[in-house]
Amino acid sequence: GIQVEQSPPDLILQEGANSTLRCNFSDSVNNLQWFHQNPWGQLINLFYIPSWTKQNGRLSATTVATERYSLLYISSSQTTDSGVYFCAVESKVSGANNLFFGTGTRLTVIP
Amino acid sequence: DAGITQSPRHKVTETGTPVTLRCHQTENHRYMYWYRQDPGHGLRLIHYSYGVKDTDKGEVSDGYSVSRSKTEDFLLTLESATSSQTSVYFCAMRQGNTEAFFGQGTRLTVV
Numbered sequence: 001g002i003q004v005e006q007s008p009p010d011l012i013l014q015e016g017a018n019s020t021l022r023c024n025f026s027d028s029v030n031n032l033q034w035f036h037q038n039p040w041g042q043l044i045n046l047f048y049i050p051s052w053t054k055q056n057g058r059l060s061a062t063t064v065a066t067e068r069y070s071l072l073y074i075s076s077s078q079t080t081d082s083g084v085y086f087c088a089v090e091s092k093v094s095g096a097n098n099l100f101f102g103t104g105t106r107l108t109v110i111p
Numbered sequence: 112d113a114g115i116t117q118s119p120r121h122k123v124t125e126t127g128t129p130v131t132l133r134c135h136q137t138e139n140h141r142y143m144y145w146y147r148q149d150p151g152h153g154l155r156l157i158h159y160s161y162g163v164k165d166t167d168k169g170e171v172s173d174g175y176s177v178s179r180s181k182t183e184d185f186l187l188t189l190e191s192a193t194s195s196q197t198s199v200y201f202c203a204m205r206q207g208n209t210e211a212f213f214g215q216g217t218r219l220t221v222v
Contacts, residue, residue, distance in 0.1 A: 001170065004153075033211060043201065043213040086153060090208070097142055097205055098169070101153040 002027045002091040006102035013077050013109050021072040021105045023087035030090045032063050032070050033099065037084040046072070046085075077109045114138045117202050117214035124221055130189040132217050134202030136182075140212075142205040143185040144169075145177060147198040148216075154201060160185055192221045 003026035013019055023032070031050035035043050047054050047061040049070065054061055058077075063070040074081055084106050088099040114137040124130050134143060142161055146154040146169075156169030158177040166177050174196060176188045189196055202214040 030208060035213075041199065041216050043216075045210045045212060048210040088154075088211070097208055098144070098156055098159060099203075099211055100156070101146075103151060103153040 002029070002089060002100050004087060004089055004100055004102035006085075006087060006105050008105060009103070010106045011108070013107065015077060015079060015109055015111050017077050018073070018075045019077060019107070021074070021085050021107075023070045023072070023089075023102055025068050025070075025087075025089045027068075028092045029065060029068075030092055030097075032065075032090075033088045034061055034070070034072050035086045035088065036081075037086065037104070039083055043086075074107075077107075079109045079111055082107055082109045115202065115204050115212055115214045117200075117217050119217060120215065121218045122220070124192050124219070126193060126221055127191050130192050130219065132187045132200055132202075132219070134185045134187070134214055136185075136204045138204060138206070138212075139182060140204040140206045141182075142207070143179065144203040144205075144211075145175075145185065145187045146201045146203065147171065147196075148201060149198050157187065157200075189219075192219075194221050197221045 005024045034046040049063045058075045060073045084104040086104045088101045118133045144159045145157040155171045160166045160179040200217045203211045205211045
């Protein structure tokens with residue numbers, strides 16, 4: 001199946017700093033999604049982004065499908081941004097719109 | 112809230128007993144999924160459904176079965192629970208080639 005790799009695995013930031021999280025995938029995809037898992041375990045959909053760039057407040061994401069990667073930008077980080085960020089891809093050859101997840105980037109924002 | 116709930120939220124069970132987890136959605140979404148989350152593995156797909164009574168295996172389906180008799184309910188059964196099935200289980204739904212929404216998760220401990 002498709003391989004999804006995220007980097008870095010762990011990231012510690014001072015509040016107010018910016019960061020970039022990366023997601024690489026091994027095959028062509030129909031779409032890509034970014035999720036945030038908060039410290040209580042809830043998974044929240046941040047972006048549905050098959051290609052190009054989207055922005056939502058301090059967060060933005062860019063997917064370059066032809067080069068098989070996506071980037072999640074967090075600006076002016078806040079302690080509430082802490083948690084684990086996952087990217088998930090839907091392979092062009094998968095069934096039923098299945099999503100395959102990377103192992104995540106654990107972000108800790110220090111006050 | 113995205114209209115998807117899981118029950119129970121926590122369960123402790125003994126090795127060898129059957130266990131059923133329930134996922135209920137109120138959005139009339141076609142696709143539903145069961146994932147398990149373990150440290151170092153991200154989320155891995157157990158089973159999925161693409162309609163009532165239409166289900167198929169994911170990448171880690173051994174020891175699990177599912178049923179979907181109504182659009183709104185997707186049940187995951189551990190036929191004979193083992194310690195390796197101690198995990199956090201997430202249910203998700205999608206309408207099609209769109210965003211996925213997740214339930215709150217069920218923490219299962221097999222002793």
